[in-house]
Amino acid sequence: RIDGDRLWNSLMELGKIGGTAKGGVCRLALTDLDKEGRDLVTSWAKAEGMSVVVDQIGNIFMRRAGRNNALPPVMTGSHIDTQPTGGKFDGNYGVLSGIEVIRTLNQHNIQTEAPIEVAVWTNEEGSRFVPVMMGSGVFCGAFTLEHAYNATDIDGKKVRDELERIGYIGEQTCGDHPIGAYYEAHIEQGPVLENADTVIGVVPAVLGLSWYDCTVTGFESHAGPTPMEIRKDALQVSTYIMQEVVAIANRYPPYGRGTVGQVQVMPNSRNVIPGQVKFSIDLRNVSDETLNKMHEDLVAYLEAMRQKTGLAIELERVSYFPPCPFHPDCVGNVRDAAAQLGYKTMDVVSGAGHDAIYAARLAPAGMIFVPCKDGVSHNEIEDAQPAHLEAGCNVLLQAMLASAGV
Amino acid sequence: RIDGDRLWNSLMELGKIGGTAKGGVCRLALTDLDKEGRDLVTSWAKAEGMSVVVDQIGNIFMRRAGRNNALPPVMTGSHIDTQPTGGKFDGNYGVLSGIEVIRTLNQHNIQTEAPIEVAVWTNEEGSRFVPVMMGSGVFCGAFTLEHAYNATDIDGKKVRDELERIGYIGEQTCGDHPIGAYYEAHIEQGPVLENADTVIGVVPAVLGLSWYDCTVTGFESHAGPTPMEIRKDALQVSTYIMQEVVAIANRYPPYGRGTVGQVQVMPNSRNVIPGQVKFSIDLRNVSDETLNKMHEDLVAYLEAMRQKTGLAIELERVSYFPPCPFHPDCVGNVRDAAAQLGYKTMDVVSGAGHDAIYAARLAPAGMIFVPCKDGVSHNEIEDAQPAHLEAGCNVLLQAMLASAGV
Ligand SMILES: NC(=O)NCCC(=O)O
Numbered sequence: 001r002i003d004g005d006r007l008w009n010s011l012m013e014l015g016k017i018g019g020t021a022k023g024g025v026c027r028l029a030l031t032d033l034d035k036e037g038r039d040l041v042t043s044w045a046k047a048e049g050m051s052v053v054v055d056q057i058g059n060i061f062m063r064r065a066g067r068n069n070a071l072p073p074v075m076t077g078s079h080i081d082t083q084p085t086g087g088k089f090d091g092n093y094g095v096l097s098g099i100e101v102i103r104t105l106n107q108h109n110i111q112t113e114a115p116i117e118v119a120v121w122t123n124e125e126g127s128r129f130v131p132v133m134m135g136s137g138v139f140c141g142a143f144t145l146e147h148a149y150n151a152t153d154i155d156g157k158k159v160r161d162e163l164e165r166i167g168y169i170g171e172q173t174c175g176d177h178p179i180g181a182y183y184e185a186h187i188e189q190g191p192v193l194e195n196a197d198t199v200i201g202v203v204p205a206v207l208g209l210s211w212y213d214c215t216v217t218g219f220e221s222h223a224g225p226t227p228m229e230i231r232k233d234a235l236q237v238s239t240y241i242m243q244e245v246v247a248i249a250n251r252y253p254p255y256g257r258g259t260v261g262q263v264q265v266m267p268n269s270r271n272v273i274p275g276q277v278k279f280s281i282d283l284r285n286v287s288d289e290t291l292n293k294m295h296e297d298l299v300a301y302l303e304a305m306r307q308k309t310g311l312a313i314e315l316e317r318v319s320y321f322p323p324c325p326f327h328p329d330c331v332g333n334v335r336d337a338a339a340q341l342g343y344k345t346m347d348v349v350s351g352a353g354h355d356a357i358y359a360a361r362l363a364p365a366g367m368i369f370v371p372c373k374d375g376v377s378h379n380e381i382e383d384a385q386p387a388h389l390e391a392g393c394n395v396l397l398q399a400m401l402a403s404a405g406v
Numbered sequence: 407r408i409d410g411d412r413l414w415n416s417l418m419e420l421g422k423i424g425g426t427a428k429g430g431v432c433r434l435a436l437t438d439l440d441k442e443g444r445d446l447v448t449s450w451a452k453a454e455g456m457s458v459v460v461d462q463i464g465n466i467f468m469r470r471a472g473r474n475n476a477l478p479p480v481m482t483g484s485h486i487d488t489q490p491t492g493g494k495f496d497g498n499y500g501v502l503s504g505i506e507v508i509r510t511l512n513q514h515n516i517q518t519e520a521p522i523e524v525a526v527w528t529n530e531e532g533s534r535f536v537p538v539m540m541g542s543g544v545f546c547g548a549f550t551l552e553h554a555y556n557a558t559d560i561d562g563k564k565v566r567d568e569l570e571r572i573g574y575i576g577e578q579t580c581g582d583h584p585i586g587a588y589y590e591a592h593i594e595q596g597p598v599l600e601n602a603d604t605v606i607g608v609v610p611a612v613l614g615l616s617w618y619d620c621t622v623t624g625f626e627s628h629a630g631p632t633p634m635e636i637r638k639d640a641l642q643v644s645t646y647i648m649q650e651v652v653a654i655a656n657r658y659p660p661y662g663r664g665t666v667g668q669v670q671v672m673p674n675s676r677n678v679i680p681g682q683v684k685f686s687i688d689l690r691n692v693s694d695e696t697l698n699k700m701h702e703d704l705v706a707y708l709e710a711m712r713q714k715t716g717l718a719i720e721l722e723r724v725s726y727f728p729p730c731p732f733h734p735d736c737v738g739n740v741r742d743a744a745a746q747l748g749y750k751t752m753d754v755v756s757g758a759g760h761d762a763i764y765a766a767r768l769a770p771a772g773m774i775f776v777p778c779k780d781g782v783s784h785n786e787i788e789d790a791q792p793a794h795l796e797a798g799c800n801v802l803l804q805a806m807l808a809s810a811g812v
């Protein structure tokens with residue numbers, strides 16, 4: 001069994017880097033704070049005698065040798081980048097659970113047959129740079145290193161330059177790194193487990209996701225003298241599209257999700273009718289069929305709006321992954337480990353994307369969810385109970401041992 | 407008669423300061439570029455032998471003595487701050503027409519009975535700082551110097567500090583400066599004159615204006631796992647309010663105007679349901695009665711939305727001036743001057759606010775409009791014809807002489 005206090009203390013220590021007044025964390029990908037976090041985590045790994053390798057997109061692999069090092073490692077991991085108003089647990093819990101598994105094995109002098117690795121994936125959140133889940137995506141070949149390097153943040157800074165700046169552009173070719181099996185522990189980020197008073201969520205699948213940039217171009221002019229009937233107000237047209245995003249999600253329950261999270265209005269002046277508005281669209285669903293239908297509904301609506309308003313409306317897809325079922329072996333190992341440890345479990349489909357879905361393209365993969373307070377995540381008040389975090393980490397340990405062999 | 411080429415050349419020279427690639431100007435109030443523009447205009451005034459005084463809010467008064475300097479000056483003026491994507495004529499035309507009037511009087515050695523002054527009012531646009539028409543507003547006592555000094559831009563910089571930084575915080579007490587009559591020449595900023603193929607607009611009145619900040623507070627959470635039905639999406643609620651702003655304007659034609667020009671989404675991340683959205687509302691109309699009704703409709707709608715959504719919705723009025731009729735004497739002088747000069751005229755109500763409406767609280771005031779291309783203003787492609795600008799300046803000269811006495 002793992003040491004719940006030790007895990008909690010590490011979470012609190014890492015949470016100080018980028019810690020906010022409201023108890024959350026703002027540690028955007030590839031900032032100085034991200035570097036500080038990476039330095040701390042790798043120093044802990046080295047203290048446990050692990051070797052550390054960084055690949056070209058900045059993914060970190062921390063390895064504890066096994067008895068048979070020709071075997072591909074059993075891997076766990078997650079990310080330590082956060083949302084602008086993020087919490088201490090999202091991602092961080094998965095990485096530090098991996099460190100805690102290693103500390104426990106070292107403490108009890110347990111050797112595994114296969115080596116064990118803990119991964120820190122680069123830019124999972126997708127908040128500063130898209131595509132989302134960038135490190136694991138390049139690793140599994142979902143998109144190219146080139147594409148990721150050229151991603152820019154809102155200030156025009158590039159991933160490649162920022163990686164170099166913080167000293168985390170490694171030598172290892174992305175993906176040149178076998179995996180035997182992959183597990184990831186994570187807070188649920190939704191309300192299902194808490195509402196059902198259940199400690200462990202077994203994750204059968206992750207919702208597929210489509211991200212877009214939508215740009216509406218009207219004509220900027222003066223808010224006073226310009227009569228209502230001759231305006232080409234890019235924001236007014238955008239509001240109808242924003243409402244349709246939610247309507248589309250509601251059309252495909254129970255897993256349909258539709259969100260507009262980011263908006264830029266040009267020129268953003270009180271007395272100027274907006275000439276251009278750019279905003280993000282996030283659509284999700286559990287099956288290829290429903291996600292495709294949502295996509296088609298969006299495309300059709302935009303065409304109708306083009307006809308109706310005469311304004312230019314552009315739609316660019318900037319991230320995509322299909323719904324991802326996990327491997328029965330790993331799902332089974334998680335379920336068995338939880339049962340064996342006496343924890344109450346239930347199946348919870350993940351509404352959030354995780355690095356595990358890209359790892360799942362290369363090896364059997366599975367996830368372990370624990371409840372978070374009020375189902376809230378991507379919020380500074382994100383919270384979780386030490387006992388739940390401990391339980392999830394125990395399940396991770398046992399599931400990994402089942403895959404790695406003792 | 408004034409010299410149209412000289413006026414045009416001055417407009418082009420001032421337009422270089424903050425000039426944009428698209429031929430517009432970005433010279434926000436109290437920036438380094440604003441200082442550069444002020445320095446240039448005052449250097450021109452000094453070259454004409456004018457005295458220059460700056461008051462505590464940074465208004466500049468450039469004076470040409472009259473025969474009887476005990477008389478209050480006949481004043482003209484406008485502003486040289488611009489929108490972020492503004493043009494070369496809005497405001498600048500009014501100031502440089504004043505300079506051109508002086509140059510013409512000097513050239514022809516004409517003495518006036520009353521002194522003549524040209525004013526450059528601080529922060530008319532209201533784009534960087536509210537209240538709008540700040541300099542003339544403080545000057546006439548519409549709000550206090552204190553209130554204006556404490557206004558902050560989006561980065562938290564204060565008017566007082568910025569005035570000090572650019573060296574335009576003067577000694578003269580605001581308003582301690584009599585005015586005999588006030589005229590302002592301006593591009594129409596709307597399509598009426600151009601559509602009627604008319605050179606001179608006589609301005610009987612200016613629409614009243616109400617500006618608000620509206621803040622909708624929901625609850626930020628994760629765009630993936632959070633089910634649609636439990637969301638408190640501040641942006642979705644905001645979109646309905648934004649549409650209502652336009653609906654309210656359409657309810658009170660023909661002068662009703664409703665615009666949302668500025669939007670800030672928090673935390674503005676693709677996969678976070680917006681927790682808070684702050685946006686501007688601009689309502690205008692021609693009578694106290696209709697403008698008040700628009701205000702009441704807005705207040706009622708927000709209350710209904712509070713009830714319906716349970717979200718916190720705050721409304722703060724940040725600028726206000728009532729509809730403003732101009733003085734019959736000045737309106738008459740403008741009409742007579744145009745007729746005498748042989749220009750085609752028509753009455754045009756101003757949809758934009760102008761410093762003249764605050765000057766009108768202290769002295770008889772009037773305005774002269776000239777057409778602008780396609781009625782477009784607050785846009786980098788704002789344009790006007792040299793012949794029209796010349797005509798407007800000739801009318802200004804004659805109207806001022808009528809008030810000042812030769
Ligand atoms: N787990 C998590 O918050 N991932 C970010 C990507 C997403 O939006 O699903």
Ligand SMILES: NC(=O)NCCC(=O)O
Pocket residue numbers: 222223224271496530531532538539595757758759760
């Ligand atoms: N003339 C002008 O553009 N004034 C700015 C204030 C307004 O929005 O009416």
